[in-house]
Structures are given as C-alpha cells and as structure tokens.
Amino acid sequence: MKLSLVLILCLFFSVTAVASNFILKSDTTINTFNKDYVYQVKKLQSEITIDGVIDENDWERAQKADKFYRVLPIDTGFAKQPSTMMMAYDDKALYVAQIFYDYIPGDRIMESFRRDFSFGSNDNLLIFFDTFLDQTSGFSFGVSASGAKWDGTMSNGSSISLDWDCKWEIETKHYDDRWVSEMRIPFKSVRYPTGSREWNVNFSRLDLKSDEKSAWAPVPRQFPTASLAYTGRMKFEEPLPKSKMQFSVIPYLLGGAAKDFEAGTSTDYRTDIGFDAKVGISSSMTLDLTYNPDFAQVEVDQQVTNIDRFELFFPEKRQFFLENSDLFSSYGYAHSLTPFFSRRVGLDAPVLAGVRLSGKIGNNWRVGFMNMATEETGENLARNFTVASVQKKIFTRSSLGFIAVNKEYFDVPSDTSMFNRVIGFDYNLASKDNVWDGKFFYHRSFQPDNPDKQYSQGAMLMYKTPHIQLGLFETSVGENYRAEAGYVRRTGYNFIGAEAGYTFVPNKKW
Template sequence: MKLFFSAAILFFTLLCTVTAQHARPEQRTYSITRAGEKILIDGLETESAWHNAVSQSGFRQHFPSDTMDARYQTFVKMCYDDQALYVYARCLRDSTRKYVVATLRRDFGTDANDYFALVIEPYQDYTNGFRFMVNAFGAQEESLLASGGNYNDEPRWDCKWQVAVKRSPSEWTAEIRIPFTSLRYHPKNTRWRINFIRSDAASNERSVWNPVPLAFRVFSLAYTGTLDWQAHSPRPGVNFSVIPYALGGYTADKQQHKYGWKWNVGGDLKFSITPTLNLDVTINPDFSQVDVDRQVTNLTRFDLYFPEQRLFFIENSDLFARFGFSKIRPFFSRRIGLYRGRQVPILAGVRLSGKLDDNWRIGIMSVQTAGSKALQKGPENYITLAIQRKVFKRSALGFIFVNRQGFAGPKIDSYNYNRIAGIDLDYANKDNTLTGKFFFHHSFQPGTLQDAFAHASYLGFTNLRWSAMWNHEYVGKNYNADSLGFVPRQNIYDALKKENRKMAYWRLEPSLSHYWYPKRNRHIFRYTAGLYWNYYADGRFAATDVNYNPFFDITFRDNSIFSVGYNENFTRLFYFTDVLGRDESNSFLNPGRYHYRNAYVSYTSNPRKVVYGEASFQGGTFFNGDLYTVTTGLNYRAQPWGIFSLTASYDRLRLPGMSQAQTLLLAGPRIEINPTRSVFFTLFTQYNTQARNLNVYTRLQWRYAPLSDLFLVYTDNYDTSGFLNKNRGIVLKLVYWFQPRIPGKRRQSGTT
C-alpha cells in the first residue's frame, strides 16, 4: 500500500509542477443594441435594425491551428427587443466546395456539418449555459451545457426558437430568434458570457469569435467573451407551457400471453416561478417514442450503463445525475419506472430546479410509481434534493439527498427504503488547465451502517502538449445504491449459487499522455503516446482487476484516426463466473487468478466524406482461453436527407470448458431518412446472438408545429434460434406543445 500512496504523492507533485497557469486570451466584448422595429426571420438583413447593429468578425481558428485568423471569416450582428434575442451570421466559404451537412434532423450533432453556434452563459459562473446551433440547411439543435462546457452536453433538451438560412456558393447566412422565455437568467445581470463558433467542414476549419486554445473543447465556457447589455437585460416574462399527449396502440406479447389495445392520455406542465427557477410537472407520462438503446456485447462481468432518454428527466439533469463518478452514481434516473428491464407505470412527478441567485442552484424532484403485480413490485416514491453553491471562480460545492420509499398498500413500509446523502466538490481553475472532483457519500438502509460509504477524488491537467489524470475510488461493502444509483463494480455474481455478493473495493486510475504536432506535415495533425493504468483492489487493498495499457494514436488532418495499443490484464475471481451471461456451465470460469493480454488496432476514416467508416481488431488471451474481436461500421450519407449505416461486432471466444469456440455477433443496419426539417423516419435493426434476440425498431415522426409531434412507433422482437416472434407492438402518439403568452413586468433597457 505504501507503494501506491508514494506514487500518488509523486504524481500530485509532478502535476502541480506543470500547472502554472498561462494567461487567458483577452476577452472580446459585444455591445448589443435594441431593435427599433419588428424583425422578420427570413435569413436576410433587410431591416434597418441590422444596419444599425454592430458587426463583429475577426474569428480565430480553433482547428487545425489556434494561432491564426480563420481563412473563411464569419460576420456576426446582435440586437434585441422586449420578447427575444436576435442573431445574424454571415458565413463566408470556399465557393468551389460542396456544403457538408449530415442531416436535416433536429439535434444533428457537431460532426460532419457546416454549422454556426451561439453559446450563452448568463450567470457569470462559467459553469452552466446554453448552446444554439444551426447547420447550413437550417436544421436546429439546442443544448444545455454543464461542467463548464467541457462535457455533459444535453442535446435532448428542447425549447422554442426560430431560424432561417440562405445559401449561395460563396456564403450562407443564418438569422436567429431566441425568445427570452426559452432562456434562464436574471434580468439584473448587465453582462453575460457569450461566444460564437463556426464549423466549415467543407474546408476542415473550425473557428471562434473569442479565442479558445486547441487543447480545450470549442464550447468551453472558460473562454467565452462578454455580451454587454449596457443596462439590465429585458425581463423574460412568464414561461408557461402545457404539453398534453394522447396515444393508442396494440401489443402482442407471446411470451407473457398478453394481447390487447392500449389507450392513454397524460402530459407535462412547465412553469417559470422566477426567471431562473422552473417547475416541471408530469402526469401519467409515456415514453414510447424514445429511441431504443444501442445494444453492446458484454463480456465484462458487470452491468453496462445506458443513458437516460426520457424528456422529463432531461432539463437540469446534470444537477441530479452528475454527483459521484461514472461508476459511482448515487442517483440514476433509469431506476425510476424501470425494473429488470421492464416498465413500471409512473403516476406523476414534479421537479423544481434552477438558480436561486448567482451563487446558489437547487433541484428538488419527487416521482411516484404505481408498482407492478406482474413484477411483484409495490408502489414507490423517489425524492431527490440537490443543492450547489458556487465557490472560487469556476467551482461548485454540492449536496445531494436521495430517498426511495416503498409502500405496503396505501401505507408506508418502514422497512422498505434506501437513502443516500453526500457532498461533492467540483473544481476548475480559471483557464481550465486543472480540473478536479472530490466526494463523500453515505447510504442508509435497514440494518447495519458500518462501511456504508463511498468516497473518491479526481485531478486532471490538460494543455497543448500534456494531459495527466489521477483518480481514486472507494466503495464500502454496505454502501447501497442498488435501487437509486449505479455502482456496477460492487456486485459480484456467483454463477453457481445464482446470487449477487457485495464487496468493498478500491480503485486507482492514473494516466499520462503526450502530444506532438509535426510541422509542415500535410497529412498528420497530431501524435499521441500515452499510458493508462487501472487498478482495482478489495477492501484489504489486494488486487482484483488490473489493466496496464500503453497506446499510440495518430490523428490526421482530415480527422481520421489510427490507434494501436496493448493490454496487460490480471483478474482474481472469487466465485464461479459466467462470462457469456447465459447461465451455461461450459462458459463458467473457476475461482482463481488469471493473467492475460491482448493487442488492438483501429482506424476511423474521415467523417466529412459521404462514405466513411471505422474498423478495429483486438486479439489475445482471455482468462484461460482466447478471445478475438472484430468491429466494423460503414456509413453512407445521402446529404442532407438520409444516413444509411451498418455496424457489426464479431467475437470468437474459446474457453477450456467449451467443446468448440463460441461466436457472438451483434449487427444491424440503421436508416435515417429526413426529407424535410419536420419529417423524420428511423429504422434500426439489432441482431444479438449473446442476448439471442433480433430487435426491429421503426419510428416515423412528424413535427407539425413547433415542438409538437405525431409519432408512429413499431417494435418487434424475435428469438434468434428459430426466429419465432416474442413480442411486437405499435403505438400512435400525438403531442402538442401549447405555450400561451403570459407577459411579465418588463423593464425597458439598452439603447434605442
């Protein structure tokens, strides 16, 4: 143990040595003016308000270099009235190149698109904000930014805003209107953080208005400029939305012998109690239109994480869901309304979330489930309280309390509960080179409280040449997040006795990477050499899983990537282990110590091309056998209306107990056809021999009004052994987003 703590001290010493902050680039300022007339959103700057507005350019490259002006400049103007913020962008381009636009679908993503983006951070905390993007064909994406814009974007958040674009071979323009009711801000603030981002995928250039170093994400809130209102910004008024739905469908479940029609109504309500505090209510919610999970071949012995896709749990989700680490979450919203892979009806839910002032952020959520006789699960209530306090310049101290309370009929079952309380510190320095996280959580459940806690720390350093990370984790044997959160490594499955055993564990996870940028090389952008070490131990600090991974990557100037690496592994199994998850004794591994190793190579081609793909190979020993894995993906983009993809993963596994090698195949096509910006069709098929299931998912979506949709969803599941149908269903769902205008008291502000 002394060796590990000595290594930790040495690592922190080296980290502190190299974290001398470099000065941030000078922040730019945009002084916004009031529009003196109504602006028609048509992609043209014909109104006099645009002629009177300040025009700013001087965009700097972010990629492939952050030391020069953009080759193709962008000119930006802004103005506002009492109802909305307006942005006009004129984007120059190479007239000899075709536009690169992946899709017309809403929430189109940042890859392989000519787009213009606006980042807004109205709180001056450099931590949370909004991102609005439009591509050159007018598709829209709005996202919530969290964690300083470094990660945790939430593109599934929806709000109302308008955009219109115009195109010519040499330029395209975007005119944007964002209602103040779609934003969360305090009108007393006279300055917001802001940045404009331009992606010219056709010329392989990404540029920004306020410079962002290449080492950081282009959406980083640490490097935003200033939006100067010159006086108080307009009051946003009252944001009030009613979102009812009605659906009808038919389900045929041959395994459960259940057949019948389903009719349902329900809806959501959104109400802004203050300009920065929002109340959300859901009644009898339905999630039949959400995307199906992408399946993964799992040979890890532990549960896999699948992201939340239900809209009620999306807005301000970082406030609830980002406590802890990715493998130690005290709150995981997919525990609510889902049990053993099947749905449990949610009766209602209410959430209050947002900013109390510039320093305090709060979230309170309560959800009531109805229970399920078929699953032998009674009604439950879930309550989550999260509080964040801004500390230092870009850091936050947070507190979370999560409670699941079971019911026995109409009465509370005093012995059926699970609770967790904890505190987290998220740290980021001024220029984003140093980030960290530290937390301590304690669970409360009937019985013993000894060793019922978890704690962890993370510290990371990033600049243009180096990145380094240190992470430690500890989870006590009696720490219990089974019905609230996500802690997959704590439960060890005994395949012989068919039961889970809880174990305490430690984790140490350091890594170090170095980057080279070759000069005057027309093809190669960057070399990366790194070393990753992942060490798991039991409560006595005896090793249980160890991975040692040196790797080398080449990133090309066309955005293609080549990677090669080596894994040296050690695993100690305490019980008989079924690596295939099929409960078949020929795939059981005996308790004991295993040393095994493999090598891998992968290549991802240029995603800006109409045809692009990826391929990887990994092979070597696996416990006391052999495992070879090939994954491939091929994509064709019929831009801008269609994307056709085919992915496949093939595993060939041989263990001593097997009479012959086992092959696992996970493959399927995905077709997305979007003939307009309001009609979207998806067909997704997944053939999974590990799960012995063939899934067919089809969804047709018509956005007949802003944020109002008609969905037709069809799902089908077959057993792969004889292709007998297990279940199928079809649902027609109508959603309408009604937003009556309720004017709030406004203050005239700015210049006229």
C-alpha cells in the same frame, strides 16, 4: 400515499413562493478569461423577418464580430475563411445573424437534416451563452450547413446535453461564396437573471473543407470551444424585460374498448387521463409537475449490443427530467458511479405523479428538489423517490454540492422496513483558465440492518496545457454500497490510475 403527495405538493409551493422572492444580482461576475472581447447588442428599431436574407436596417446597425481565431489544428492566427456574426434583440427575443464565407471549391459538408446533428460531420455554427455569468452552466444553440438545429443545456463548464429542446426559429440560405443563417431565440426559452444586461458568449465555426475550427473569443486548442472559461461578453443596450410567470400544460385523454366476439365476452372499456405541466416561477426557477404521465412520445433509445457483464447506461430523454438535470445527475461519476439516475424512476412500474423544482437562488446557489411516486404492480410495491440537491459556487468556477436520495417502499408488512438512502457531497474543481480540473466525492448508503462498507469515494485531478496533459484518478467502492435509485456498475473494488500525454504539431508550416 395520496396524503403524502398532497403534503409534498404543499411543501413545494411553499418553497417556490420563497424562492420567487429572491432576486439575482445580475452582471456581477465579469471574470471570464476573454473579458476584453465585448459585443454590444443593440435593440431593434424595426421588425426582423427570419428568412435567411440579411437585408434589414438593424443588421446594418449591428456590431460585426468578424475576426475569428483558429482553435484547431493550431490556436494561433486567424481562420482562413472569414466569418461574421451579428446580434440584436427586442422585448421578446434575441436575434442572431451568421455569414460564413466559403471560397474553397467543392460542396459544403452536411450530413443530414437531423436535429442535434453530429458535430464533427457537418460544417456548422455553435453559440454558447452563459446567461448567469457563472462560467459553469448555460445554453447552446447552433445550425449546420443543411439548416439543421442544435440546442442543449450546458453544465460543468463545457458539457452539453442535447436531450433538451426548446422552441426557436431559424432559416438558412446558400450562395456561391457563403452560407447564411438567421435565428430568433425567445427569451422565455432560456433562463437568466432578472434585470440582466450582460451575458457571456462565444461563437464557434467548424469548417471541414479548410480543416479548421475557429472561435470569436480565442480558445486554447486543448479545450473545446464550448469552454465557458473562455467566452467573451455581450452587453445589451437596455436591461432585459422582467420575466413573467410562464405556464404550459400538456394534457392527454385516452380511451379504448375491446371485445372478444368469438368468446362472447362483454366489452372491456379503458380510460386514462394525465398531464405534464411546467411553471416558470421566475427567469431562474422552474417547477415541473406530472400526473399519470404518458411517455409514448419520448424518443426511443439507440439499440446497443451488450457484450460485457455491466449494465448499459442509457441517457434520460423524458422532458420532465431534462431541465437542470445536472443538478441531480452530476454527482460521482455520471456514467459509472452516481447516486441518482432518473431512468430508474418508472423503469419497472408506471409513474403515478411527480413534482420537481430546480434553478438558482442568488448568484452562487443552485437548488433542486424532486419527488416521484410509482404505482403498485403485480411484481413491485408502490415506491416513492425523493431527491434533494444543493450546490454552492466557490472561488471563480468551482463548486461544492450536497445530495440526499431516498427510495421508500409503501404497504410493507408492519414488522418489515424497506428503504434505500444515499447522502453525499461533491467538490468540483475548475480553475479560472481551465488548466486545472478535478473532482472529489464521498457518498454513503443506508439500508435495513446497515452493514459495514456502504461507501463510495472518488478523486480526480487533471492538468492540461497546449502540450502537456496529466491526470490522476482514484476510486473506492465498498462491497455493501447500494444506490438503488442510482447507477453503479460494480461494488467492492479499489482503483488508482494515472495518465500522461504530450501533444505537438509536426508540420512546420503551421
């Protein structure tokens, strides 16, 4: 088993060496629906202090994004309360200033200071960055009126995972007629193409007192303001600095002693050592390493009472698995029928070691490779989990993906074979204007004796306009389909469904 880990590590470093030689051609996908909304980001001439006071000369020089369009309750006209956004940058970070004017009497609505706050319960700003110009993946940062942070990774054109956190600064101040924030986002905290001069961006404001959601680049009301199909563009005055290899390691050493004085037994000593490491091979490729990890600092799951016959789905919160997590978890239907669910790794046995490579190669390819080993326990054999994922962008925003999952058991009897494997492909449809959205996938499992009906297959097609919403859904799962490293609510069923809706605003004054 140790030999296999060494071989896998050698393979990993060989792949990363090749991947690091690929240079992404930046600024080649200028095809966003709102491409005429352009923000010119100027380089700093002096230092900006992150104190919530916008008094530096660079903010005077900065372009003002001060026309926000309503998104809800209707998507026509400008927002009632003015908003102003500004950006600047230096060689190390992006700086953002926000001024949200508030002329409506009453307290500003802020629920708590908790990070990754509830979006609909707080006055807030959200920013969406599409750093690779692919209109499918990116990063989101935000702040509530209380000054609470919001940060997450984006996938599938608008989905945001708030389990991802990074290091950045923010300060918020309140005045009688406005609330103001300043933020500093280090470039090393996000991924972007080498030599990048342009990103896609949008700013979103939720103002609960006026009951309005608005955005700098207009978004139709049937879509979230997080939709990367409707971002504007931000152009840097000079190319961003070339990303240096980033390396961070978090080691731990644990020791303890126990002695039963009443029984008079000898002292039992315990020692443990391990680490987590992250290597930024390039601005778009990341290598994660772990040995004997300690997940004691991971946020606990929310308590849920299960009153049905299906297994509960809990999101992944371990940092090792979070970056580019959609490369592994977006196959099939994420919360009901997916071939790989990272919470299976280490669920019933300690993790011994693992390596994980993920990121982009070129403009249109995303790759992910993971290998994890768990220890043998009194109830379970040692196991190895291997996952490989490749995604190719096609057309404007669609993608085709392939995944292979292998769960192998060690130290089994010589006349016994114990394994579970799944291979499959997914096609994700997303039109340029986001009106059409869909998915088709086919996965097949492999196990000893290979019985029939080891497939899972699904299809979905959605059509959304401001007034009409239509959807078709189909799923078929064989009774012998097994994805032991995945999440499968049930097997042996066929489903066909449809939905239709019509939305209108009855209040004529809008």
